[in-house]
Amino acid sequence: MQGGRVSGKNRGRFIMEKRTGNWQDLYRKEREEEPKLPEGPILFYNDLVIDHFTNPRNVGEISDSDGYALVGDPSCGDQMKLWIKVKKKKISEIKFRSFGCPGAIATSSMVTQLALGKTIDEAKRLTDDDVISALGGIPENKKHCSLMGINALLAAIADYEEKRGRANPREEEL
């Protein structure tokens, strides 16, 4: 008799062992712990995602940007634009616009927040997983949305590097 909750995997066995015990009380308790009316507005987005969705950071455009990208997610047709400004090899300003689902908006917002102030090299190492874990997770079927932000960032950096390479071909080797 260990008491407490019974994990999914062991429940079957548990029942077989405790047929005459008080397992059904434990069980009902567990069921009642299941949120009847979940707190969040949409069960599958957590509060931080909702926050980034309702108050996205770094929305806008940069007219004199150093790098720019437009990326789309072919599976859903959503798209986003992202601009960066680079000072001393650091991303000093970053803005985005999104025509996308809540997942796309929130992850894009988080991407800009993570990238801002990072060096180009640091920014290039940012991954999808960094974004998702910074947001505390997003629903499985929304993972593809998080790719769009990272792809836009990488594409904007590539754009910056290409422009810079053209303007200042030597700098690459410095």
Next chain:
Amino acid sequence: MQGGRVSGKNRGRFIMEKRTGNWQDLYRKEREEEPKLPEGPILFYNDLVIDHFTNPRNVGEISDSDGYALVGDPSCGDQMKLWIKVKKKKISEIKFRSFGCPGAIATSSMVTQLALGKTIDEAKRLTDDDVISALGGIPENKKHCSLMGINALLAAIADYEEKRGRANPREEEL
């Protein structure tokens, strides 16, 4: 606006015409008239059938019968035995025993009641329908049971006539 009940056939039309009227009240009323807890113990047997089932008339055997028959219903395996005694060409006594369903018991009982006191010729003209209507109707799926009683009666009469023919070969022509 004719008010009152709406028969099954016309109900569709009725609704189409009275969409803005009070047809739904009529309707609900009709529905409520549908017995919620039917009076009889088994909805499909009426009181008279139940009466003949619980108190079957003329149950028994006649040891010195003038006619006897054993018939069975091959569809259900039920069977009955019927004995008659004939006096002055009339059925003066009639008895039956049944290994059968309520329908078989009740109709057999009614057959004996109808046949008792009738002349042989009258009795031979009795039909299935006579039995059913004397009982005030029986459920559709029980109609085959009512045949067993009539068949037994006719078979017993045939037995009587055959015996009589053998005993008194001339009488046939009288």
Next chain:
Amino acid sequence: MIYLDHNATTPLHPAVFRAMEPYMREQFGNASSSYRLGRSAKSALEASRKSIAGCLGAQPDEIVFTGGGTESDNIAIRGVAHALRSKGNHVITSHIEHHAVLNTCQDLEREGFRVTYLPVDSGGQINPDDVRSHIGAETILITVMLANNETGVIQPLSEVGKIAREEQIIFHTDAVQAVGKIPVDVNELSVDLLSLSGHKFYGPKGVGALYVRRNTPINPPFTGGHHERNIRPGTENVPGIVGLAEALLLATGSLPEVAQKLTGLRQRFEATVLRKINGVQINGRSAPRVHNTSNMSFQSIEGESILLHLDLKGIYASSGSACSTDSPEPSHVLVAMGVPAGTAQGTIRFSLGKDNTDDQIDYVMEALMEITARLREISSVRDK
């Protein structure tokens, strides 16, 4: 909470709950049992059948109880196709059917049937002439929905019915979104089969019905006990069926009243939205529609984002059919109507119900204005 998703499901009418309650308590008998308790369940079952038949202009013995709209559709389409397989292998349906019909037709294709999917015009309607022109010697079944679940557009079924009758082809309609919202009469429509689902008109979930005209050839897909004329075996869900009948009775009875109210409400809603918000189109608006549905596409913003903002404000609507929630593809219905993919993405289906009020609609309009402004503010396609 403002519930504007009545095409997904409706709350149970309190009177329906009350009608069901005795059958969930004392009157629990098995309708196939011979004793009193069983016969009284049976009697409720048959009264319900009669009542539903009455509401549809059908005969009681033409009503088969099922587990919902999807099941009714499957029994009808598979049942007829399999019964008539030896006569032909061609089925006609439309591009805008619910997945219960669409996926079933696709399953028939895998079995070797040939299926024609009729196109719709920009208003969302099929053309009955198309039905005629596609009928061939092999055609055994026509299945076209009565009202579309996403747009509310009503299909010209009486005309299709006439053609089906002339050509002696079995005709089924998925009327799940029409029953309770518009008058439905199986003879006016000349249908041989008609599907309906209780929870779409304030009735219980998990129960529906299939109208099957007498002498319609049907090969029951499921087998078991001799319930429901062998078409749908299984112990009868008496409380559900009683609830279904009561709900249909109530919906049909209050139909003119509710239709009038919702027509007014929607009219005001749509007019205001069109006036106050730029770049909105209302899909199917040019065609006859059921009175409760408004399918709006907002340019340059995405539907799910609108929905989440609405949800945050306590407003419940949907981006299309409830069962496609998880799928990111644009609605097949809007695509069939020629709505560009980008526009289709910004689509919200508002489906009103009998208890919605003027105040609620005002609140929703305010909310929509704010939400669209906000999302357009951050949209990457705002300049369009």
Next chain:
Amino acid sequence: MIYLDHNATTPLHPAVFRAMEPYMREQFGNASSSYRLGRSAKSALEASRKSIAGCLGAQPDEIVFTGGGTESDNIAIRGVAHALRSKGNHVITSHIEHHAVLNTCQDLEREGFRVTYLPVDSGGQINPDDVRSHIGAETILITVMLANNETGVIQPLSEVGKIAREEQIIFHTDAVQAVGKIPVDVNELSVDLLSLSGHKFYGPKGVGALYVRRNTPINPPFTGGHHERNIRPGTENVPGIVGLAEALLLATGSLPEVAQKLTGLRQRFEATVLRKINGVQINGRSAPRVHNTSNMSFQSIEGESILLHLDLKGIYASSGSACSTDSPEPSHVLVAMGVPAGTAQGTIRFSLGKDNTDDQIDYVMEALMEITARLREISSVRDK
């Protein structure tokens, strides 16, 4: 009223009704909708799935909700047969299955499958060795019930399961009459699929479940939205499902207690009947049986006549399965057990429930003595 037909259906447990009520009122959302109301329906749905899985020793994602036992049986048998058609065409079942299984197997025969119907011994049990000896290269499915609905006899499924596992053949059981009456664990039984039906254990009618072990090949017979892992499409019957879970929880929880009580009650009932009434046999008495069922054959009298007399005294029992009420043929189960037709005709199934009392059983015994005497008095085969 003395209700002794719990194998036909059971009254809804009041706690089950209470569990369902909120989902019939405020919590009416469509479980596939994305907003709060929908997610909270979804959450109830998934909690129910988890709970049911727990009661059966299964994983939550292995539970599929259906419209009842018949539907579960059909999905399982048709689904597996059609998925494995290319691998083989042989199915093994038994002679004593419920019509939901029997008629479905016969339908498969019409489609070209070969079906072996296993015999049973006089106690009503199949012999696992027979299963083994009938397995061939073409065998794709074994479907044998866990407890028989007429006699209550429990089949030796663990042994069948071991054989099925060894031979790598999919194994389904119709456990409709076992769940809630005996401990059921899908791993102990080694089944791949298991059918259950809510109304057989004080749950709601019109809802059931099918356990489908992970990776079991299944070709869903019906198509529609992506509900229930595509195996059973259609808007989820949330109140029904919540009721199903609650009922199973209650039944499994009170199982030892109820089993003990009913075992005692039945023991006394059967002993007294055997002592006080001549010419009675209790079918399946030599085999292990679920604790509530007593199948009695009374010599030289007919079952329906006994039933009507019982009914007149307020006692509700049945002559076999509820769905064969209208059929005059002798029970296929008793025939398979070798009971002579004449004896089979005088058969009554008493199926007890948790609320039956000692007093009720006393009353029934009195009634039975009187009724059998009376009917034998008029019986044409009394001398036998």
